Amino acid sequence: MFANPVLRLLIGRLAIFMAALGILTLLPFDLDPLLRFVIAFFVSMILSVFLLKRTREQVGEQVVTSVEKRQAKKAARKS
Template identity: 50%
Template sequence: MRSVVQLFALRLLYFSLVFGVLTVAPLELDLMLRVLIAFAVSMVLSVFLLRRNRQEVAEKVVTTVDARRERRRQSPKG
Protein backbone atom coordinates (compact mmCIF):
# COMPACT_ATOMS: atom_id res chain seq x y z
CA MET A 1 0.00 0.00 0.00
CA ARG A 2 2.90 2.31 0.72
CA SER A 3 4.17 2.08 -2.85
CA VAL A 4 0.72 2.94 -4.24
CA VAL A 5 0.53 6.04 -2.04
CA GLN A 6 4.09 6.97 -2.99
CA LEU A 7 3.29 6.64 -6.70
CA PHE A 8 0.17 8.79 -6.29
CA ALA A 9 2.10 11.40 -4.30
CA LEU A 10 4.88 11.61 -6.89
CA ARG A 11 2.38 12.00 -9.73
CA LEU A 12 0.61 14.73 -7.78
CA LEU A 13 3.97 16.40 -7.12
CA TYR A 14 4.83 16.40 -10.84
CA PHE A 15 1.44 17.88 -11.67
CA SER A 16 1.82 20.56 -8.98
CA LEU A 17 5.31 21.49 -10.13
CA VAL A 18 4.31 21.84 -13.78
CA PHE A 19 1.16 23.75 -12.85
CA GLY A 20 3.20 26.03 -10.58
CA VAL A 21 5.69 26.77 -13.35
CA LEU A 22 2.85 27.55 -15.76
CA THR A 23 1.24 29.82 -13.19
CA VAL A 24 4.44 31.75 -12.43
CA ALA A 25 5.51 31.96 -16.07
CA PRO A 26 4.54 35.19 -17.82
CA LEU A 27 2.11 33.40 -20.09
CA GLU A 28 -1.47 34.52 -20.38
CA LEU A 29 -3.14 31.13 -20.25
CA ASP A 30 -6.60 30.34 -19.04
CA LEU A 31 -6.78 28.33 -15.81
CA MET A 32 -8.31 25.31 -17.54
CA LEU A 33 -5.62 25.36 -20.22
CA ARG A 34 -2.89 25.47 -17.54
CA VAL A 35 -4.51 22.48 -15.81
CA LEU A 36 -4.72 20.52 -19.06
CA ILE A 37 -1.13 21.29 -20.02
CA ALA A 38 0.09 20.41 -16.53
CA PHE A 39 -1.87 17.15 -16.66
CA ALA A 40 -0.43 16.17 -20.04
CA VAL A 41 3.16 17.10 -19.18
CA SER A 42 3.03 15.39 -15.79
CA MET A 43 1.67 12.22 -17.44
CA VAL A 44 4.59 12.15 -19.85
CA LEU A 45 7.06 12.80 -17.04
CA SER A 46 5.58 10.05 -14.91
CA VAL A 47 5.77 7.54 -17.78
CA PHE A 48 9.52 8.01 -17.96
CA LEU A 49 10.49 8.98 -14.43
CA LEU A 50 8.23 6.65 -12.45
CA ARG A 51 8.71 3.46 -14.47
CA ARG A 52 10.31 1.60 -11.55
CA ASN A 53 7.57 2.68 -9.12
CA ARG A 54 4.80 1.64 -11.52
CA GLN A 55 6.42 -1.72 -12.08
CA GLU A 56 6.72 -2.27 -8.31
CA VAL A 57 3.04 -1.42 -7.79
CA ALA A 58 2.00 -3.70 -10.65
CA GLU A 59 3.99 -6.60 -9.21
CA LYS A 60 2.44 -6.11 -5.78
CA VAL A 61 -1.05 -6.01 -7.28
CA VAL A 62 -0.43 -9.25 -9.19
CA THR A 63 0.97 -10.90 -6.06
CA THR A 64 -2.04 -9.80 -4.00
CA VAL A 65 -4.55 -10.97 -6.59
CA ASP A 66 -2.82 -14.33 -6.93
CA ALA A 67 -2.75 -14.79 -3.16
CA ARG A 68 -6.48 -14.01 -2.90
CA ARG A 69 -7.29 -16.45 -5.69
CA GLU A 70 -5.28 -19.15 -3.97
CA ARG A 71 -7.06 -18.52 -0.66
CA ARG A 72 -10.44 -18.77 -2.40
CA ARG A 73 -9.48 -22.07 -3.99
CA GLN A 74 -8.33 -23.52 -0.69
CA SER A 75 -11.27 -22.35 1.39
CA PRO A 76 -14.09 -24.90 1.82
CA LYS A 77 -17.24 -24.04 -0.05
CA GLY A 78 -20.15 -23.67 2.28
Protein backbone atom coordinates in the same frame (compact mmCIF):
# COMPACT_ATOMS: atom_id res chain seq x y z
CA MET B 1 10.15 7.22 2.25
CA PHE B 2 6.71 5.58 2.06
CA ALA B 3 6.38 1.83 2.48
CA ASN B 4 3.31 1.47 0.27
CA PRO B 5 4.21 1.79 -3.44
CA VAL B 6 0.64 2.82 -4.32
CA LEU B 7 0.90 5.78 -1.95
CA ARG B 8 4.35 6.62 -3.34
CA LEU B 9 2.96 6.57 -6.89
CA LEU B 10 0.03 8.79 -5.95
CA ILE B 11 2.20 11.34 -4.17
CA GLY B 12 4.75 11.27 -7.00
CA ARG B 13 2.10 11.96 -9.62
CA LEU B 14 0.62 14.78 -7.56
CA ALA B 15 4.06 16.30 -7.01
CA ILE B 16 4.87 16.21 -10.72
CA PHE B 17 1.49 17.77 -11.54
CA MET B 18 1.93 20.53 -8.96
CA ALA B 19 5.45 21.26 -10.23
CA ALA B 20 4.24 21.50 -13.83
CA LEU B 21 1.34 23.72 -12.78
CA GLY B 22 3.67 25.91 -10.74
CA ILE B 23 6.06 26.35 -13.64
CA LEU B 24 3.19 27.22 -15.98
CA THR B 25 1.91 29.74 -13.45
CA LEU B 26 5.30 31.43 -13.18
CA LEU B 27 5.76 31.74 -16.94
CA PRO B 28 4.90 35.18 -18.32
CA PHE B 29 2.25 33.85 -20.72
CA ASP B 30 -1.33 35.02 -20.41
CA LEU B 31 -3.09 31.65 -20.39
CA ASP B 32 -6.57 30.76 -19.24
CA PRO B 33 -6.41 28.93 -15.87
CA LEU B 34 -8.25 25.93 -17.28
CA LEU B 35 -5.75 25.70 -20.14
CA ARG B 36 -2.89 25.79 -17.59
CA PHE B 37 -4.45 22.87 -15.73
CA VAL B 38 -4.89 20.88 -18.94
CA ILE B 39 -1.32 21.54 -20.10
CA ALA B 40 0.03 20.69 -16.63
CA PHE B 41 -2.02 17.48 -16.66
CA PHE B 42 -0.61 16.30 -19.99
CA VAL B 43 2.96 17.33 -19.15
CA SER B 44 2.79 15.55 -15.79
CA MET B 45 1.25 12.48 -17.40
CA ILE B 46 4.12 12.23 -19.88
CA LEU B 47 6.79 12.90 -17.26
CA SER B 48 5.34 10.38 -14.81
CA VAL B 49 5.66 7.63 -17.41
CA PHE B 50 9.43 8.07 -17.33
CA LEU B 51 10.08 9.36 -13.81
CA LEU B 52 7.88 6.91 -11.92
CA LYS B 53 8.59 3.77 -13.93
CA ARG B 54 10.18 1.85 -11.04
CA THR B 55 7.35 2.73 -8.65
CA ARG B 56 4.72 1.76 -11.21
CA GLU B 57 6.44 -1.63 -11.62
CA GLN B 58 6.40 -2.12 -7.84
CA VAL B 59 2.67 -1.38 -7.78
CA GLY B 60 2.15 -3.95 -10.54
CA GLU B 61 4.10 -6.56 -8.59
CA GLN B 62 2.06 -5.81 -5.48
CA VAL B 63 -1.20 -6.23 -7.40
CA VAL B 64 -0.06 -9.52 -8.92
CA THR B 65 1.00 -10.83 -5.51
CA SER B 66 -2.31 -9.90 -3.90
CA VAL B 67 -4.30 -11.46 -6.75
CA GLU B 68 -2.29 -14.68 -6.47
CA LYS B 69 -2.85 -14.81 -2.70
CA ARG B 70 -6.57 -14.24 -3.17
CA GLN B 71 -6.78 -16.98 -5.80
CA ALA B 72 -4.87 -19.39 -3.55
CA LYS B 73 -7.26 -18.69 -0.66
CA LYS B 74 -10.24 -19.19 -2.94
CA ALA B 75 -8.82 -22.48 -4.23
CA ALA B 76 -8.11 -23.62 -0.67
CA ARG B 77 -11.71 -22.93 0.36
CA LYS B 78 -13.08 -24.93 -2.58
CA SER B 79 -10.92 -27.97 -1.77
